[in-house]
Amino acid sequence: MSFPEDFLWGAATSAFQYEGANLEDGKGWTVADERCQAKSQIQADSSVASDGYHHLEEDVKLMKELGLKSYRFSISWARIFPDGEGEINNAGVIYYQRLIDLLNENHIEPIVTLLHFDIPWALIEKYEGFVSRKCIDAFEKYCRTCFELFGDKVKYWLTINEQNVMVMMADMLGLKKDDPKLNLKFVQCNYHMYLASAKAVIACHEMCPDALIGPCVSYPTLYAETCHPDDVALAYDMQDIMAFAPMETYVNGTIDPIVMNKWIKDKTVPEILENDETILKAGVADYLGVNWYCTQTIGTTSKNGSFNIGVEIDIKKNPFLEYGHWDWSYDPKALKMALKECYARFRKPIMICENGWSEIEEIRDGKIHDSKRIEYLHDHIEQMEKAIDEGVNLIGYQHWSFIDILSSSQGFDKRYGLIFVDRDNFNIKECQRIKKDSFYYYQTIIKNNGLGEENGKQ
Numbered sequence: 254m255s256f257p258e259d260f261l262w263g264a265a266t267s268a269f270q271y272e273g274a275n276l277e278d279g280k281g282w283t284v285a286d287e288r289c290q291a292k293s294q295i296q297a298d299s300s301v302a303s304d305g306y307h308h309l310e311e312d313v314k315l316m317k318e319l320g321l322k323s324y325r326f327s328i329s330w331a332r333i334f335p336d337g338e339g340e341i342n343n344a345g346v347i348y349y350q351r352l353i354d355l356l357n358e359n360h361i362e363p364i365v366t367l368l369h370f371d372i373p374w375a376l377i378e379k380y381e382g383f384v385s386r387k388c389i390d391a392f393e394k395y396c397r398t399c400f401e402l403f404g405d406k407v408k409y410w411l412t413i414n415e416q417n418v419m420v421m422m423a424d425m426l427g428l429k430k431d432d433p434k435l436n437l438k439f440v441q442c443n444y445h446m447y448l449a450s451a452k453a454v455i456a457c458h459e460m461c462p463d464a465l466i467g468p469c470v471s472y473p474t475l476y477a478e479t480c481h482p483d484d485v486a487l488a489y490d491m492q493d494i495m496a497f498a499p500m501e502t503y504v505n506g507t508i509d510p511i512v513m514n515k516w517i518k519d520k521t522v523p524e525i526l527e528n529d530e531t532i533l534k535a536g537v538a539d540y541l542g543v544n545w546y547c548t549q550t551i552g553t554t555s556k557n558g559s560f561n562i563g564v565e566i567d568i569k570k571n572p573f574l575e576y577g578h579w580d581w582s583y584d585p586k587a588l589k590m591a592l593k594e595c596y597a598r599f600r601k602p603i604m605i606c607e608n609g610w611s612e613i614e615e616i617r618d619g620k621i622h623d624s625k626r627i628e629y630l631h632d633h634i635e636q637m638e639k640a641i642d643e644g645v646n647l648i649g650y651q652h653w654s655f656i657d658i659l660s661s662s663q664g665f666d667k668r669y670g671l672i673f674v675d676r677d678n679f680n681i682k683e684c685q686r687i688k689k690d691s692f693y694y695y696q697t698i699i700k701n702n703g704l705g706e707e708n709g710k711q
């Protein structure tokens with residue numbers, strides 16, 4: 254067995270990382286815009302990003318040339334509703350309409366994320382965002398509007414990108430790091446976002462019966478630093494809380510007992526209304542979107558806690574692995590393990606919604622020789638194929654990223670794209686597009702529906 258004929262070979266971006274034009278044509282300010290601006294003493298904020306808003310036709314042509322079967326992008330909620338819930342912004346509707354039409358004309362399946370880190374700022378000011386249930390209503394209204402506007406042209410939807418990461422980072426939720434009630438607010442946002450996601454699923458099933466909708470979960474596979482039972486137990490619990498508990502809620506509509514117990518122990522149980530369970534149960538996902546890049550090795554030996562789960566833990570270097578510039582590990586074999594684990598637990602079709610390698614890159618003789626990305630693609634696709642062989646129902650692969658985008662944490666130095674965008678942190682230039690070596694490599698993969706002979710299939 255190998256990749257199915259209708260396998261969705263794709264690539265991905267998100268609105269604030271790709272579009273730019275962050276205040277153009279009526280778009281409202283978002284949490285992502287605020288974060289990028291706060292982080293950036295340089296030009297690498299969301300005002301230009303990859304200038305995708307002004308390169309739409311050109312970029313879809315490049316997608317076509319690459320041979321993409323699908324393109325995952327996100328709609329910026331604040332481009333549709335600048336204040337999150339009031340009047341529709343027609344210019345925003347026209348932009349996404351044009352993008353979706355272009356994709357369909359070119360036989361590229363649109364995979365649309367409804368929220369990718371960019372909650373409208375107006376909702377933070379009015380309600381503290383997802384701390385309040387009012388934000389669930391606003392999200393539902395926005396999703397219903399998207400289904401109404403684009404539902405006849407989009408088959409694959411994703412509700413919220415990496416809720417499991419957002420709910421550990423105050424600034425991603427529009428909250429203040431020194432808020433004395435931060436832990437309670439993290440839990441409230443988490444619980445409310447589960448309800449928001451479920452409501453989006455319910456609305457999608459009602460309004461677009463032929464579409465499929467799911468969440469998009471960040472899932473770095475965790476290793477224990479040693480085989481000491483305490484380390485192993487910590488890695489096991491962390492993995493549960495970080496990845497499997499959220500998947501459980503999206504896929505089965507229940508709050509994982511480990512999580513509930515933790516809320517009780519921490520005295521952070523959110524307000525739970527009578528109808529919530531029915532909503533969670535009715536809004537279960539059709540497929541599981543997974544963002545998988547690497548493994549992380551964790552231990553307990555110092556106090557530099559990185560995760561907000563009430564345990565002080567440390568990210569360690571795994572002596573058996575190679576690491577990239579930003580200390581992300583290179584560990585393709587773990588991808589097969591991760592896919593098998595998800596499938597064994599949840600038995601839902603899986604879509605890899607993000608997977609890719611970042612580098613600092615520059616143009617040499619008019620080209621970008623990104624051999625490490627090619628190796629990464631090869632090694633990860635090989636493991637995907639093995640996972641399919643071993644029975645995993647993997648329906649697509651959205652490489653992160655289609656084109657260089659603004660990194661969510663490191664500006665424009667950290668490049669993930671198959672296409673180079675000629676700008677840097679200090680100089681925006683013309684944002685000229687230049688195909689990297691990996692563009693041609695992935696083109697062959699797509700053409701062969703897998704690695705094929707010439708790409709080293711054994």
Ligand code: BG6
Pocket residue numbers: 267270414415418471544607611659660661662663667
């Ligand atoms: C995922 C996000 O967590 O990781 C993307 O969904 C992000 O938006 C990607 O770009 C890589 O992270 P970073 O911080 O390197 O951009």
